Amino acid sequence: MIGIPPTASSSDLDLSGKSFLIIDDFYEIRNVFSDILRKCGVRGRNIHVVANGNEAISSLKKKQYDVVLCDLNLGAGKNGQQVLEEAKLHSLVGPNCIWIMTTADKTAEAVTGAAQYQPDSYLIKPINETILHMRLEKIWAKKNAFAEIHEAMGKKDYQKAIKLCDKRLDFDIVNNAELQRTKCDLLLRCGELDRASEQLDEILAERDYSWAMTGKARILMSNGDFSAAKVLLEDTLKENPSFLEAHDLLVETFQSLGDLAGAYNALERAVALSPNSVVRQKNLGEIALKLGNLEKADKAFRKSVSLGENSVLKNADAYIGLAKTCTSNSNHEEALIVLGELNKNFNDKDIHLKAIAVEGTIQHQCGNTERAKLIAREFSELIKKDEIGLDSERSLEVARLLMATGDQESAISILKQEIKNNPESNTFLIDATEILCDAGMGDEGINLIETAGKEAMELMNGGVLLASKEKYEEAIDAMRNARDALPTNIRVLLNLAYVLVIYIQKKGPKQEYIVEAQETLSIVNTLSPGEPRYVKIKNILKGLTEKKTDGDTK
Amino acid sequence: MKVAKSDIPPIPDIEIFLVSSVHDMKNSVAILISRLEKTLISADKDNFPEYDGFVQMNHEAKRINDKLMQLLTLYKMGQKVYPFDPQYVSIDEFFQTIASQNMDLLASQGIKLEIQTDPKLSGYFDEVLIYGVIANALNNASRHTLSHIYLSAKKNNGVLELCVEDNGKGFPEAILQESVDAIRNVDFQSGNTGLGLYFSALVARLHRKHGCSGEIKLENGGHLGGGCFTLSLP
Structure with a gap:
């Protein structure tokens, strides 16, 4: 990285030793950019040109470039944004590499990528040496200014x-x-x-x-x-x-x-702005499917899947959504093909598990009850042996399958467990209620959800109540039990950390409690980054442990 | 023998063809401009009889580029997908960009482009849009000036004023009237589409601060006694 003060005049920037990669599908544009770079003082042998995304990726694998000039619209195959995403995800470019996206005109897509996959700048063609030179200077100065901040953020x-x-x-x-x-x-x-x-x-x-x-x-x-x-x-x-x-x-x-x-209308507007986002198309499909609009769901899921083909950010849920949409359209055969594609494209145990649950439900719907029951039985055994990790999404799929194949008891127990883990998530409660209603358990279902929610609240807050009555040891025991019952419930984890901290505050430092509080907090931050209480408890704990080390040194 | 009817099937969505063609044309014009500039810069003026002709071609290509940009932008604004993206911009750098794309060309036409600004001055605006407005004003000025264009910027009560002035005969009365409400005065029947003026007025209006919008103003007089275009941004 070269250091340039923000006010440096253009003559201070020496580009002779810098390497450049130009990615553009137009032969003429590649020539024009090479000419401009040479006029800026770049040596000819430091300028490399490629015509498409795949060539770009193999060049980036071979060499670390100082600057990449990449056309956003590369014709067939990967687009410029997808090349950038792949390069960043696979660390083909380091934090010092400058990535400039070139476009024919200012498109909304150009300013809508996820933050970690944003280029350093956009340039609208035509450009000349003055514009390129000024832009490079500005970006290098900004990279310098933010270097320490970005390092800390990393x-x-x-x-x-x-x-x-x-x-x-x-x-x-x-x-x-x-x-x-x-x-x-x-x-x-x-x-x-x-x-x-x-x-x-x-x-x-x-x-x-x-x-x-x-x-x-x-x-x-x-x-x-x-x-x-x-x-x-x-x-x-x-x-x-x-x-x-x-x-x-x-x-x-x-x-x-x-x-x-x-939500659907708002998302449709977001998709109009960024039609090439794999995730937004997938989300659009999911909401359309919930609304029963199969035509829109089908279109959105297909778009997400096809965008994903060229992208490292391809999304498994788009395949699952498409399979469900096909089934709803009574196109079971294609639904199963889509799930097969999913398994081929993703090598991830949790994703495969979810796909199997969905396959079970589809088999049930198209009349293969034996196959469906077989899959369901395997799941309920895994659950009984506690050999399966289920997040909200997977719980819903498995519960749906078990419910469909007649194992109400297991289905309900999965839903109850996940409600307890996640009693404050409205979206999950809506989905769970729907499954219970579909199974004809309307009132009974709502009752179940409410009871599970109440039980979760008691578990979550029981320890804090004890702590407020100055029963600190009992408080910690209560919260530990709650954690064992609801290991991914954020509030349980925060309250466990909280009662541990309170204990240390009242009774003095105890090494094992400090470690336990720290570990619990770090789980919270992984599960749900940016919780307000996480910061507060962490700061109190930090204050207490610093005091303790002071005491030791005296 | 039956003759097949040669009905033209309904055209699915002409808008999509128009937009993608404009986009495509912009790519071609970008190449055209870059090639022309390369030729112009490396040419020996005295031994190149076609020099003035090339200058003219470059000028026309830039006009096409600017008009295509305006059309695409207006289309996207209509669809609510124009990525309006105001940033703090150093006016000095902004003017350097403008000069780099216009100075040589104007000089070859015998026009002096004088730029006046405070190096510490900055503005908060969408650089692409405001570039479009100023390029349009410069283009007008270069067609009507005698020999001199004055581009300047200053802050007036927190409002940034960008001015393009020339020493020509000034705007005709009809245009001065029209500019009072450029957005409403588009008249496709009379052929007076006033795209540039409409675009400029719309862009000015997009830039807002606490309920105040930007505006454009056309006058005669100013520093050089000719036409005077002012864009004010809150």
Whole structure:
């Protein structure tokens, strides 16, 4: 990396030793770019040109380039964004590589990729040496300015990254806006909602930045105020209809409010903005399927699957959704073919498990009851032996299969367990209720869900109640039992960490409790990054352990 | 013997053809411009009799590029998919970009492009859109000026003002009137589509701050006594 102060004049940038890769499907454009680079002082032997995505990937595997100029629209095969995603995912380009996406015109797709797969910059053709030179300088200066911050973020040390942002905000006028935004993102990621809110209010007093309004909406969502979040997101989109992040959050908000039709409309607008997103097409298909719109579901799932063919970000759930849609259209044969494709394309135990559950349900629906029952029996045995890890999605599929094949008891026990693990997820509760209603257990089902929820609440809060009565040891025991029963319930884990910390606070440090609290907190952060209480408890614990080491040294 | 009817089947979606063709044309024009510029820059003016002709071609190619960009942008805005993306932009750098694409060309036409700004000045806007507006204004000015174009920027009560002035005869009265409401004055019947002006007015209006929108203004007079185009951004 070369160090250039932000005010460097263009003559300071020496490109002679830098290597460039040009990716463009037009022969003429490749020539034009090579000419421009030579005029910028790049040596001819340091300029490599390729015509498509596959050639680009093999060049990137052979050599670390300083700069990549990649056309977004590469004709058939991978597009520029997919090349970038593959290069980043497989670490073919390092953090110092500059990736510039070139386009014929400004498309929404150009500014809608996921953050970790964003290029450093976009350039609209035609370009000339002055434009390229100025842009490279600017990007190198920015990379330098953010190097330490990004390093801390890479190590997930967000508190350090926030401090580094603050330090830089004191003097760096050029990057002020970007620093403010990064800092707010970091505060949100750590769950420091109050600090984030304060910052965002200050920023919004100056101007109605779309990203800042969206940040405020995120805070409202974290606090469970989805109605207010919805209003704010709709306001943001009135000002700036193409702000994709607001569309995505609006979809989430509608889902949390149980408004599927609203979620579908919001997602349709997001997809219009980014038609090449594997995940959004998959999500669109899933909501369409829930709404019973098989035609739209089919179209969206197929699009997601076909986009995934050229992409490292291909999505297994798109295949599952397509298989279900085929079955709903009584096209069982294709449904099973799609599941076969899924198994070929993904080498992952959990994905295969889910696919088998879905296959069982499809076999049942097309009359192969024996085969369906066989699969169901295997699942219930795995569950009895506790040899199976089920997340929300997989629990639903397995419960659906067991219910369909007549094993109500096991189906209900799976749903109850997952409700207890996840009592505050509205989307899961809706899906679970649907399965119970489909099985003709309407009232009984709702009763079951409510009871499971209540039991979970008692388990979650029992220990805290004991701690407030100063029964610290019992509190820890109660929370440990709760953790064993509900190992992925975030609130149980947080409360266990909390009662451990309270014990240390009241009774003095105890090494094994410190370790247990730290381990529990780190599980929370893996399961659900950015929980507000995670930060609070972690900070108290840090304060206590620092005090302890001070004591030791004295 | 029956003769098959030669009915033209309904065209599925002409809009898609139009948009993808415009996109395609932009690619071609980009190559055209780059090639012309390469020729112009490496040419020895005195021993190249076609020089002025090439300059003219380059100028026309750029106009086509700018118009295609305006059309695509308007289409996307209509579909609510234009990625409006305002950022803080250094005006000095912004003007350098504009100069790099226009200075040589103007010089070859005997037109002096003078640029005036404070190096510390910055603005908050969508760079691609505002570039489109200023390029359009420069193009107009270069057709009507006698010899001199003045491009300047300043902040006035927190509002950024970008001005393109020339020493020609100034705007005719009809255009001055029209510009008062450029967005409503598009008249396809009379052939006065005023794409450039419409685009500029729309882009100005997209840039808002606390309820205030940007605007454009056409006047005569200014520093050089000719036409004076001002874009104000809150």
